[in-house]
Structure formats: structure tokens, C-alpha cells
Amino acid sequence: MQTTASHSPSLAAARQAAPARTAGSVRHYGRYLYLAVNIAILIFLLAPIAIVVVFALNPTPFIQFPPVGVSLRWFEKFFASRDFMHALGFSLEVAVLTTIAATILGASAALALARGNLPGARLIVATMLSPLMLPAILTGLALFQTYVLLDVGRPTWGLVAGHTLVTLPYVVRTTLAVLHNFDTRLEEAAQNLGASPLRTFFEVTLPLIKPGVLAGAIFAFIVSFDQFPVSLFLVSPGNETLPVTLFNYLKFDLDGTIGAASVVSIVLAFVVVIGLDRTVGLRSYVKL
Amino acid sequence: MSSAATTRPNGLALFILPSALLFALFFFLPIGLMALMSVLTGNPVVAPKVAFTTRHYARMIDDPFYLEVIWTTIRIGLVTTLVALAIGYPLAHWMARIKSRTGHALLLMAVLAPMLTGIVVRTFAWMTLLSDKGVVNQTLMSLGVIGQPLKLMYTETGIVVGLVHIYVPFMVLTLTGVIGRIDERLEQAAENLGASPLRAFLEVTLPLSLPGILAGSLLVFALAISAYVTPILLGGFQIMTLPILIYQQISANFNVGFAAALGIVLLMLSLGLVVAYNRALGLVSGQRELQ
């Protein structure tokens, strides 16, 4: 979108002649306020994380502040626990599968909705978002009931399907957002220069919508890894996801093991996100 | 920018099929089952004799308690959304405009970190902060600011704080993409024409980011009204929201029919709001949502 400011000499002269209304100092205060507000927000976001870390290192087995010491006993307990380790691995596995499924299905659905001239597209979008609106606990129970009806038990693919259902809306949403603001003239230009529709798609469209798809994929991974209510009904003994295991653990033991689990989760998830960045390129998150 | 030409579905429309299949099998079928159960006396899969009934829905209307629960749920959702927007926008703006790549990456990690902690643990962290023996109260008491612990948990405020913390990242990530795509030269042009940065923001950036605001708000609202773990842990069971009630009905009263009815009500409510938002979005951007 190009908007050219008028270069008429009168405007330039007017600008020079008019007193600088927004004096330098006001601009500075504005800047400081802006930064201060943002830093405060960051503190709000990160403080509970800091608390979790503190708690993970505090040796007392219940909520207590200030902490009495530093101890790795909860990390030991976490890593020594077969249940937790299995749950961690299983959660990762499910999250990866879900991300792949949700990204592919969601991005293609968004393309269809944005470009496919589908009738009732608005209604379809609303429907695709509806898994987010329904309390996931009901979705979980409904899925469980359906699996019973179809006599398939509680298999892993059933869990992945449930997760995909509740993460797909994110991918659709973010991809649609990118497509919504997409400058179709770029595609037209490519085609004018002789590229086939298919080539245009792969070499122009896809790279440009990558930020949106990627953002959706990240959402999908995080939401799946963290998903609780749907998993509650669809996990089977021996194949529990980490949030379910943690929640059940909380019923009996309110100690730092949860903090340890959380610290490990954060580190792991960072590795994944940064990995995604390096390989697929989050840095393409620059303006169009 | 709709092309004046055909409005018949083209080849790209086929790309919706995989998702449609997923939805048909794993959403419509189960939810249809739930909707069915909300009008039956029992579970047709396991009980032989069931009859149609409207008593589950009638129960909601008969007792004002349930309407209160619905209103509490909506109220918490609205407040959470507004606060998340107020907090999320500045951060999203900063993230979208920051020039240094490292800075952007750091901000991104800071925003993602809460999401990565996991909902159970994060809510638990808030319990650690807000409970009587928690960080906030202990600190304030040791500084002599208060004599008795403040009641931060077991209130709607506590729940909102916990929910906002969880959903701000969603808001930020939705907004930052939209803001990032607003051409900075538009703002510069406004300033060149004499507007203060604040005015440039209010009259150029903000309106252009409205689609993002609506999208983010819709997302946060939808998540907030169906939240379950956080309201339970922070509300101490003394604040009753619809998801908590549904959980209670399923796990302790074994009234799947009633729970299903409550869920359908929540779904209808949310869908209505989605439609309303989309209308608003259409009006605001001056163009139809997708085509």
C-alpha cells in the first residue's frame, strides 16, 4: 500500500514554519511511558514463571514463601518418576503429530476459505472456530462416547484427532489473517511475468503466508502440549499426557515436582520453538 | 478486494475437504451425540429405554441460579478480554515495531514462556502468588503494609488475573502480526502532516489494527468462557462458571444429559457472539470478511 505524501513546496514550507508541536521532550516522555508500560507487562507475564522456578528449587513440600533453600530434589523426583517421564515423552509425541495435522489441514482450509469462493464462507469460519467455544471437557466426553460407540477404545490416534480438532482453529485463524491482508497484486505480477499458477503458489504465495501458518503451527504445538480437558477423557492408563499426570498429581501432592515439570517443559518447548525458527525461519516475521 | 468476476467455487475450494472430514467425524458426530443426549432422559448407547425430554433445558430456566452462572461466565469472559486487550496491545505494538532481530526474538520468548509453562502449573503459580500464605501476602505482611492477608484468591478478580495471564500471549501474537503489517510509512505520513505520535497512533494505527483487535478479542473471549482449570484452582469452587458446573455434573452427579444441555447453551452463546463479531468486523473494515 503506497501513499505518497504530497511534495508540494507549500507543505514543506508550512512544516518548517509551524512550531514543532510535539516538542522533543514530550516525545521522550511518551517514549519512556511506552517502554515503562511494556516492561511492567513483561514483569507481569514472567513473574509467575519466576515463582515456579523458585518453587521448583525450594525443598519444602508445600506452598511456602519465602523459600528456605535451594534443592534439586524435585527435579530428581521428576526425572526418576517413570510416570512423569513417559507422560513427557507422550505429550511431545502427541503435540508433534497434532501440529503436523493441524497445520496441513488448517492452512489448506484457510486457503479454501479465502480464495475458493466457497458459499457461506463466513459461517464455515465460525464453525471451524467453534471447538474453541465449547468447553473442552464436553468435547472430550463427547469424543470418548463416540469412540465407545465405534468400539475403538482409547487409541493414540483418537487423542491426536481430539487435539487436532481444538488446535485447528488457531492455524485457520492466523493463516486467514495473513491472507486477508495479502496483496494479490504480487501474485498477479508473478503471473504477468509468466509464472504458472502452481509456480506462483509455491514461490510467491506460500512464502508470504508462511508467518501466519507458522504462528498457527506454534499455537497448535503449545496448545496441544498443554491441552487438558480433552485429554482427560481420551488418555488411557500408561499413555497419559503431562497435564493430566500433573493435575492428578496435584490432588495428592502439592510440592515442587510440579515446578520441576514446568521448568523442564519450558526448556523443552523453547528448544522446539527455536528449532522451528532456525529451520523454517521465524525471522521471516518481518513486515510484508 | 473482491474480483468482480465469478463467485462460483474454484479449485482451491477443494482444500477444505480434509478439514471438513475431520470436523464431520470428530466434531459434528460427537457434538451431535451430545445435543441428542441433552434431550434424552438417558444415554442411548448404554441404556435401553430412553425418551425425549426437555427437562434438562427446563431446569436451567426454572432456577435463576443457572442464569447467574451463565452471566458470571460471560462477565468473567468480558473482563478478561478487555484487560488482556489493554495489556496485550502495547506489548504487541512493541514487538511488531522493534527493529533488532534479537530484541524481537527475546520478546517472543518472553511472550511464549507463560504459554509454555502449562496451564496447570501456571495456575498453580498464581495460587503460590495469591494465596494467604503466598508471595504477595507474605511480602506485604512482612513489610507491614497489611495486618491480615488480602483475599486475592477465591474471588473473580483472582480468576481474571489468572486468565489474563494465560491469554495475553494469544492476544499479543494475534495482534503483532496485524500491527506488523501496517505500513509504518502511513504513520510517518501522518506525523509529517503534523500529527503527534499519539494522534498518529489513534487515527492511523489503531483503526487499521481493528481486525486484529477483534480477532484477538474473540479468541480470548472464547477461551475465557470455556476455561476450567484456572477458575477452579483460583476461585476455590466458590465462583461457579459454566464449565465448572458442567464438570461437576459429569463427574459428581453423572447427569450427562444436563451437562450436555449446559454445553449446548454455552456453544450457542459463543456462536452467536462469533457471528456478531464477524458482522462488526465487516462493518468496521468496510469490506466483507473474506471475499
Added chain:
Amino acid sequence: MMKALGSSRLSRRRFLTASASLGIGTIAAPYVARADDPTLRITGWGGKWGEIMKAEIGPAFESEFKCKLQIDSAFPYLPKLQASSRSAPIYDVLHTNSNEQWAAAEMGLVEPKIDPKLVPNLADVYPYAVSDKIVGVSIFTSAIGLGLRTDKGYGSITSWKELWDAKYNGVRGGYVIPVNSLGQAFLMMCGTLFGKGQTDLDAAYTALEKLKPIKIVDFTGAMEKMLLSGEVGLCVIHDSGIYRYDGQNQPTDFVSPSEGVLSLEQVLTITPGSKMKELANAYVNYMLRPEVQKRLAETVWYSPANKKVKLDAKYDAKLLTTPEKVSKLIQVDWKWYNERKDEIDQRVNRIFRA
């Protein structure tokens, strides 16, 4: 993979299953567990109970009976059992508290009585374990009374009614009655304390109104932690929740109020549709063996149901291990309560909302 359907009445189900199974069943077939040993599916708590079950009791049972034990510890159990088909229930043995067992029995999900011929150890249990207030069999029980901090200068507490004393405002602990059996039992105790008996709901409601402010939780584990951290000073809790911290020097103690303690039973039942009836009964019998009872009782401080169990001295002193002590337990009429649960919950949700 077409499983034979139990009944021919459910034509809708048959149609759906037939058409869908052809497609999905073929895909699902490889995923259905094909264990070499027979698998017994049970439920079990987490925490200390879960740890010892997974570490000792479970493996011992598995090797003796040449089977696999699949323990589901993802609460809640009953909705899942309820949603699964009667002829293929997801559990063979259900382990939960008495109130839920009664609800399950009413729904036909579990068998109300255990056959003494198939579970010989039944002959050695205290009368309360197979009384008319129990479906299935109670393998352990705990006493529900008051838990308190000993370092806050509360003095000696002897009566339930002291919980209502204003000096505990802000440190009083209770349960979410709709979802917790201690809370439900306590509600009926209120009827006894302030009214005509367990069934005097009006007196109970009035008493509960006066109990505020109170911090409520949904599970005893949370209450234990609140008491340990000092968030709560006096609360309703079962003896196990206090005694299991024995040896850790915690400033907490348990009080059996003069008006009596309520019984919190750990109950086992068998599902009628289970294909592992023989193994299921063997499991119930196994859990009633004196050695097994002793080991579990001494780990989590439950009172064993088997009369023949001889606990070590320190456990024996505090738990209910004689006919006299056990006869003082007040058992709750769960059948009566469950019939009224919906209205009670509706009322109680109102009373305790902020």
C-alpha cells in the same frame, strides 16, 4: 474386527457400529491391545497409595496370578465407566469411595454384592465392611474428624461444634460438597449435630451457612497441604490425612470429636460386564489378605477391614483396629443421599458461592 453385540434391542447402535466399524474398525484393529497375559483393569488413587501399588502390591499380584494389572489413576472414573458399554466396561474392578459406589450400583454399573464363595477373605472382615450401607466390600476405612495445627494455641478440641467458633474465621477448612465424599458425610453430620439426624437437611443447610468464611477444596490432598502450610488451622479431614506425615515432625494433629467420627470407606466392586470375573474376584480377595492389608495400612495409615491384621504398635495405637473402635464409626446412608444429591448440590452451591 466386529465384536459381537450384547443385545439386539439397540438397533441404532448396531447400524452405526456396523457401518462405522467396517471402516474405522479395520484401521483400529492393530491398535487394540493384544496382551499375552490377561489384563485386569482397575482404578486406583495416586499419591502414596499409587506409589506402593505400582512398586510392590501390583507387581506381586501380577506375578502370582500371571496377569497384567492396568491401573487407571486419571480421575474421574465413574463418568468414563458410565459412558462405556455395559458389556465391555472399561474397568473390571472399581475402587472408589462408598458414595460413588452406591451411585454406580444404582446405575447398574457395578455388582452390589460380592460373592463370599469367590472371595473367601470376606469372612474375616469387620461387620461394617459388608454392612447394608456398603455395596461391594470395604477394604479399608478412615475416620473423618477434625484436623488442627498444634502450634497456634487452639487448646484441646473435643467437639465438632468448635469448628463454628469465630476464632477460626479465615483458617477454617472444608470441602466442595458436590464432588467430595468427606464434604457430603460432613453435611449429614451437621444434621445430626444441629438437628434430628443425618436426614435433617434443613438443619444442615442452616449450619453450613453459619460456617462461612471457609476455604473449600475438592480433594483431601489439597486440604493436607493447606494444613501443613498454615493456610488452614482447623479443618474437616480423615485421620489418614494427618497421620501419613508421621515422623516428619509436623505441627498437626487429628481429633476424634466426641459426637463421633464418620467412616470414609475404600470400596471395591466388580463390574457386571467384566470378562475377567475370576481374576477380579481374586484381586478383591488379594486386597483383603492380612499381609497386603498390613502393608497398605502402614503406608497410607488406613484402618484395615480384615480383623486378622496385626499392625505395628504405633499404627495400632492410632488406627481403628479393634471391634470396639470400629463399632464407633458412623456410616452414612449413601443411598438416601444420592437420591437427593441434585437438590442438595443446588442448595449447597448457592450457600458457598462467594
